[in-house]
Amino acid sequence: xxxxxxxxxxxxxxxxxxxxxxxxxxxxxxxxxxxxxxxxxxxxxxxxxxxxxxxxxxxxxxxxxxxxxxxxxxxxxxxxxxxxxxxxxxxxxxxxxxxxxxxxxxxxxxxxxxxxxxxxxxxxxxxxxxxxxxxxxxxxxxxxxxxxxxxxxxxxxxxxxxxxxxxxxxxxxxxxxxxxxxxxxxxxxxxxxxxxxxxxxxxxxxxxxxxxxxxxxxxxxxxxxxxxxxxxxxxxxxxxxxxxxxxxxxxxxxxxxxxxxxxxxxxxxxxxxxxxxxxxxxxxxxxxxxxxxxxxxxxxxxxxxxxxxxxxxxxxxxxxxxxxxxxxxxxxxxxxxxxxxxxxxxxxxxxxxxxxxxxxxxxxxxxxxxxxxxxxxxxxxxxxxxxxxxxxxxxxxxxxxxxxxxxxxxxxxxxxxxxxxxxxxxxxxxxxxxxxxxxxxxxxxxxxxxxxxxxxxxxxxxxxxxxxxxxxxxxxxxxxxxxxxxxxxxxxxxxxxxxxxxxxxxxxxxxxxxxxxxxxxxxxxxxxxxxxxxxxxxxxxxxxxxxxxxxxxxxxxxxxxxxxxxxxxxxxxxxxxxxxxxxxxxxxxxxxxxxxxxxxxxxxxxxxxxxxxxxxxxxxxxxxxxxxxxxxxxxxxxxxxxxxxxxxxxxxxxxxxxxx
Numbered sequence: 334x335x336x337x338x339x340x341x342x343x344x345x346x347x348x349x350x351x352x353x354x355x356x357x358x359x360x361x362x363x364x365x366x367x368x369x370x371x372x373x374x375x376x377x378x379x380x381x382x383x384x385x386x387x388x389x390x391x392x393x394x395x396x397x398x399x400x401x402x403x404x405x406x407x408x409x410x411x412x413x414x415x416x417x418x419x420x421x422x423x424x425x426x427x428x429x430x431x432x433x434x435x436x437x438x439x440x441x442x443x444x445x446x447x448x449x450x451x452x453x454x455x456x457x458x459x460x461x462x463x464x465x466x467x468x469x470x471x472x473x474x475x476x477x478x479x480x481x482x483x484x485x486x487x488x489x490x491x492x493x494x495x496x497x498x499x500x501x502x503x504x505x506x507x508x509x510x511x512x513x514x515x516x517x518x519x520x521x522x523x524x525x526x527x528x529x530x531x532x533x534x535x536x537x538x539x540x541x542x543x544x545x546x547x548x549x550x551x552x553x554x555x556x557x558x559x560x561x562x563x564x565x566x567x568x569x570x571x572x573x574x575x576x577x578x579x580x581x582x583x584x585x586x587x588x589x590x591x592x593x594x595x596x597x598x599x600x601x602x603x604x605x606x607x608x609x610x611x612x613x614x615x616x617x618x619x620x621x622x623x624x625x626x627x628x629x630x631x632x633x634x635x636x637x638x639x640x641x642x643x644x645x646x647x648x649x650x651x652x653x654x655x656x657x658x659x660x661x662x663x664x665x666x667x668x669x670x671x672x673x674x675x676x677x678x679x680x681x682x683x684x685x686x687x688x689x690x691x692x693x694x695x696x697x698x699x700x701x702x703x704x705x706x707x708x709x710x711x712x713x714x715x716x717x718x719x720x721x722x723x724x725x726x727x728x729x730x731x732x733x734x735x736x737x738x739x740x741x742x743x744x745x746x747x748x749x750x751x752x753x754x755x756x757x758x759x760x761x762x763x764x765x766x767x768x769x770x771x772x773x774x775x776x777x778x779x780x781x782x783x784x785x786x787x788x789x790x791x792x793x794x795x796x797x798x799x800x801x802x803x804x805x806x807x808x809x810x811x812x813x814x815x816x817x818x819x820x821x822x823x824x825x826x827x828x829x830x831x832x833x834x835x836x837x838x839x840x841x842x843x844x845x846x847x848x849x850x851x852x853x854x855x856x857x858x859x860x861x862x863x864x865x866x867x868x869x870x871x872x873x874x875x876x877x878x879x880x881x882x883x884x885x886x887x888x889x890x891x892x893x894x895x896x897x898x899x900x901x902x903x904x905x906x907x908x909x910x911x912x913x914x915x916x917x918x919x920x921x922x923x924x925x926x927x928x929x930x931x932x933x934x935x936x937x938x939x940x941x942x943x944x945x946x947x948x949x950x951x952x953x954x955x956x957x958x959x960x961x962x963x964x965x966x967x968x969x970x971x972x973x974x975x976x977x978x979x980x981x982x983x984x985x986x987x988x989x990x991x992x993x
Contacts, residue, residue: 335391337390337424339401339421342417343415349381352412353407354405356370356371356403357389359389360395366391366395379414398421398429398447400444400446401421403416411440414437415435416437418434419431431446462835468756470689470693470694470696471835471837472727472731475728476731477732481724481725485725487729539882552675553641555678558788559880564605565632566602566778567599570596577643581644581659584661600634601634602632602633603630603632606674606678607627608758611754613751615890617742623892624890625677627649628648630642630645640785647673654897656898663899663902669906672911676891680745680746683745684756687873688735689756689763690763691874694865695719695720695865697836701836702720705828706825710824710825713944715859715863719989721992723866723990723992727991744923760843764845765843769861770798771795774791779791789979790979793968793979793983794868794872797937797984798868804953804956805863809856811947816851819850829858832845866989867989871982871986874928876981878925878928882921884917888911888912891911892911931988931992935989968982
């Protein structure tokens, strides 16, 4: 068992010694030690001017020791301690020195780096960044999970390999796909054939989706409460590129109003996937052509408050070869048009709503936090539970999921580089204000509950946002007595600037603040960070199996070009357009894996690691938990008896951080 010798030097000033408990954790490139109490039996440790040595035994070699963590906990009464330095002798006989030269007061935790000087670009322990792809937000400078600093890795390697492990276990073993592995690139025979890899799991939405996916109600409902409930917006004027006329849709209107009057009355909504226009479809498999479209869909609110599609155009440029499909068309023409919209929605969701706007953005904030905030800063303590494992999961995604020959390339129409193009375009509309939940809801014109009474994503999101904001406000007001204290906090100002100037690379269009002047601004900023990492990610991640496991409802790719005329569609064309057996299997394994909660998941409001010890903050945490419990209870009550319950914004199902 490897043994490290730790030598601790106490200052020679008056009262520099301590009787408090001192713990140490050694962190190396290959692992970290257990939290170890430094104590010699019948020996008075940490006397003024003393140099004490201790053995720390570990299960395996820790690699190069990059930093040590020291914790001081009260023994009887608080007893301040002045630590000069700590030296670690490795099993190979090397010495690494960690200068401290500071007082540790109260219950204190400090992290010490080794004493060697580094230029910033050479110091990997400060979480240096790089541009994984041009035009992307900056990410951690690590190609593999094992290259990350140990303190931000997953607890175990098992937790990291979730995509490949779950995909293999679920698809190959549970779904018995191996019985037709030789037919991976062949089409399914009919819709019922998809049931061969569809597993019914009791009490999920997935089977209901399978039974009703063809219905216009199910299609429209997903824009409100499905996996991607962020696209629907009020239509105040029909765009010229989508020339729908009253005559086309009059049969779908219920109020004896013209289309223009329905728009003016606020009964018409629109979704537009313009960002997909011009994105290169996946061409990594020369044997299978794949296709993408950038559709638009007009939606109508009925007198029963259902949201139904009334017109679909599959491209951005109107013309004879880009017809507007209608519910009055042939049943297969209309069904195929809806499938194309669902496939576009899947691409938008996975790349923009999910990957860019939760995973990558949380990583920007996490890196800025690590680089600019000390471990004792209250904002560091506030945010650390909400960035837990995010850098690790993103690194693993770049290693396995969105890399060349990764899952995206195997299963998705935006694989093979299309996902890179799509995110590069989407970043240009990613402003800080668009991360503020109430503002983006209002910007889309869908904030009126009377107009859209079944928009549960909005309703639950508002309540969780306000509860989060209230908690953040409590913490901010405990530590910041005035706006001036925010302005004078150099670490906070550096954190805000880092996120903009380094994380978002000072993109002209990002509109991220570079400084904050008031407590109100700080509260909103931190609320957006916490909400993005917890509630928003939960809302758009954990329903993936529910809504995407029935593959015709969310095709990851399309293998036939979109129809340019009406009257061409039939069952065979639709089946040949949908993903083949192999891509269906990869898709299903991925969405199942992505929908799973981590072992030992910590949910919103759960803070078992006591970064804060102050009673006022603990009281604020308790108030936060009470609010969250009330929200969860009311959501449960609303869901009782519903065939389509909505629970993705229920606090008891919202993990603290982006870790899946």
